[in-house]
Amino acid sequence: MKVKKFTAATSRDALRKVREALGPDAVILSNRPVDGVVEILALDNDDVASLASPSPDSEMAQPQPRLDHFADAEELAPAFAAPRRMAEPATPAFSTRRMPEPQPEPAFEPAPTYANRRAPAPEPAFDMAAMSSMMSAAIAQAKESAAAEMHGMMSEIRAMRGLMETQLAELSWNATAQREPHKATVLREMLAAGFSVTLARYLVDKMPAVKDAGEALRWIKTVLARNLTTIANEDDLLSRGGVFALVGPTGVGKTTTTAKLAARCVMRHGPDKLALITTDAYRIGGHEQLRIYGKILGVMVHSVKDEADLRIALKELKNKHTVLIDTIGMSQRDQMVTEQVAMLSESGADVKRLLCLNSTSTNETLNEVVRAYQGSGLAGCIMTKLDEAASIGNVLDVVIRQKLNLHYISNGQRVPEDLHLADRAMLVDRAFRNRKEGGVSEADLPLMMGNLGGMHNDRGLREVSLG
Template sequence: MNIKQFFGINSREALKQVRMELGEDAIILSNRAVDGGNRITALKEEDLDAIVDNVATMEASYRTHTEGFGEDNPSALISVINKKIEGFHSNQAQPFAPSMIEPEVPAAKMQAEPVFAQPAPDTIMQASMLDASQKMTEILNEMRSMRDVFESQLTTIAWSNTQQQYPTKTRILNVLLSSGFSAALARMLSEKMPANLNEAKALAWVKAILSKNLDTIPNEMGMLDQGGIFALIGPTGVGKTTTTAKLAARYVMKHGTESLGLITTDAYRIGGHEQLRIYGKILGVMVHAVKDEADLKIALHELKNKRTILIDTVGVSQRDTMVTEQIAMLSNTNAGIKKLLCLNATSTGETLTDVIRAYKGKGLDGTIITKLDEAVTIGGVLDVIIRGKLKLYYLANGQRVPEDIHLSNKSYLIQKALKIGADGHSLQFRNEELPFIMANTRPSVNTLSTEISRG
């Protein structure tokens, strides 16, 4: 079979590879999200007939080999085969009779003549049956694989019919995908969308649903004004130190320096803690550097009279085992530290999902979106926040301290995200590509609230 697989960082990239190698008439068999991107299985149109013929051949072989077995799974077939082998052994056993005793052979003759070991009949039978069971397993696995392929094809046809019947839903679906939202969330919104809406009303409905499900803090009472201990966590390079400095400057501008404490756990990078020390010196706030849990407890004790304490943590890849140690260090202080996860707006949805899964630990208190100014699309980061039911605190969109940090504004974010998807023509999928993207997508956001409150 000339079935080939293509991998890309997203569906668009993978589909581009398919067209380049197999042509515009390529048959897409599956399109699945995998770690790091998307994997598409495809073949040329002229190869499809050969596959159908192969399936028919396998079915005939399957019926021949399974006749009388009564089961269609490899483990059951092997069990039946083993029983047949045991029965073969039983049939070979015969009652003892004196005539079966062979005459005694002199020892001298036994030593002189070489003895050649012959394979026992039951051993030959067992090897033959096991070989048959292995072939049967291969046939069944291939048939299951082909069943999945044809199920995918049927689903693709169904989505194509949906496109023709509901062009507005197709347009909105394309906007959501082009904005960076996941196929799962986009699919659910398109399915839940009321029928007979024009494009403007449909887009307004989507904005209202996304706004209802995006949890943000309405003002700074929830953080800087109320006070508390806040630790900024996240992978390397997401901008935790700069964001900590922005929040510190924002606090000093409103409440002064006397009630603010700064702590850094970044003792791994060469001069890592110096960056925050420089910001602290400019603000007039002392920065405490800690290396472990014991140091952190001492620093928190020294700063116990401070109204607000900001902790800048060392950046650790979500795949590093140190993440667990870092979360444990913050949790074991019993000081009520609130963990705010910094999410890089330029990262893919799959990467951000992986980050949240790794850093969630005993729970996250909120998120901060960083590098908003560098992101081409921002639907991905909003998507993971909505699906993860996380609270969004601030938006960071540059390097200036303290100017480039703002309270999260859900209306602005959703408007910005969907505008990119609607206007960014180079980012949009072609309508004929949408069924292949959605065919293997299962909704994973069933808890999304799609009821719009009235009044």
């Protein structure tokens, strides 16, 4: 007879070892915890069958005493059923039953001794909500830090890209100026006439091969005149009639231009076919100026304060051939501009808005004015104060790039003499004749050309027709 000992971390693992070594008919002699592991003593079934029954007076026939530590093990480790049955007096020392199939059970925990056996200490409460909040805060902080770092990195990349584009543009322009000096001459002429740097550089880059600066300048003038959109004659406005509202910033000359248009309408159709409306109820004496013109022309002037008044007035005047509305002037940066555009658009009539552009304003200011008063679309524009402008390339530049339909030009205070139909060739020729003296120096051109990195992203330039 050969008794074998098997140890493992858990009873299940120990029983598996017994089954693998001795087979499913092995006899378990003992099952107890020893030093943190489970120890099983087992015997092969063949060895048990060869044994004879013990004599009545032998120690093997006597009942085995019940030890206290096995009683404790019954209370604290109920999983070990085999040792408990062996400790009962009525149970023989050896068993011939088949070894049970190993069942899943929790990992073995050694039973505490009498010296250290105490009530288990309560585990600290785990606040899941607090932990989740801490994790969320940490994740949010990490995201913010990553976003800030990414933003800074992208800013640096954009700055580096802009610097590289500037330097490359300067090098490219220097090479172009040395190879084709007539382009530098034409570029200085356009800048002196008031045209923007972007439009001037765009046309110079697209210029075909020419012999000299004179031929290059003629090509530039032709392209500029081709891209100026004007009305062919006054029949497009006076004969067709309708409701027209003159809009624009303060002091641009809307009231005087309205009077000039009114005089032309009276001369064409008579005073009965015309009506005048003013919305300028804020400026002191604003509506009186138009009333004076109306009295001279024999035309009734109606004053409105809001959209409701405008609706009523337009409904009453629907039988008129032409209705001219003189609006209140306000800065292009005033929020009331949007309200004024909405009032005219929602008046219940097809109001065509004509934007008055001050020829003395800078290119940047005129672009702001167009963007502010654009709304759902402008019917056209009128150039005012042409007689006060040192150069008019700035306003022509805006008209070309914003694709505005130029109706009239106003060059004085006389009514109605100082209002003329726009002549494209005359305006372009006048722009170059009235150019600023001195202009841009040769040394400043490379720096100006280097600051045009986003020139090719300008949609207005892409729509310029080169013929």
